[in-house]
Amino acid sequence: MDSETLFGYKEVPHTADWELEVWAPDLSSLLVQAAKGMYHLAGVKLSSQPRIQHRFQLIYHDPESLLIDFLSELIFLIEAENLSFDQFEIKLNNGQLIADLNGGKLALISKEIKAATFHKLKIQETDQGLVANIVFDV
Numbered sequence: 001m002d003s004e005t006l007f008g009y010k011e012v013p014h015t016a017d018w019e020l021e022v023w024a025p026d027l028s029s030l031l032v033q034a035a036k037g038m039y040h041l042a043g044v045k046l047s048s049q050p051r052i053q054h055r056f057q058l059i060y061h062d063p064e065s066l067l068i069d070f071l072s073e074l075i076f077l078i079e080a081e082n083l084s085f086d087q088f089e090i091k092l093n094n095g096q097l098i099a100d101l102n103g104g105k106l107a108l109i110s111k112e113i114k115a116a117t118f119h120k121l122k123i124q125e126t127d128q129g130l131v132a133n134i135v136f137d138v
Contacts, residue, residue: 052102052104
């Protein structure tokens, strides 16, 4: 984690798959950084028009499962609908996530991500907020 910034992500060297370290002050912001980092790893570029709004909801019991379910939904939207997003509004309330996303059709994706995994996943609290390492199956 970069102690100078409250939000962020960076690629972590990994032998076979891809690993991403994400950090943010709270869980909803951590989800956004994880999505941005995942899109960055995949080399996602959006079409400029038309803009597309999408909403989905998830029920969750723990932060790690929520993170994987959230990223899995985004991977599904890439594969099934050719959609990606660059604006996120995440609401968490009593074990429910409501995600309002804004983005568009993919103009380019340079690397396929098959799945976000639970391998080594643990969201940790630090003095600056939350940090997690996510391993992606590619």
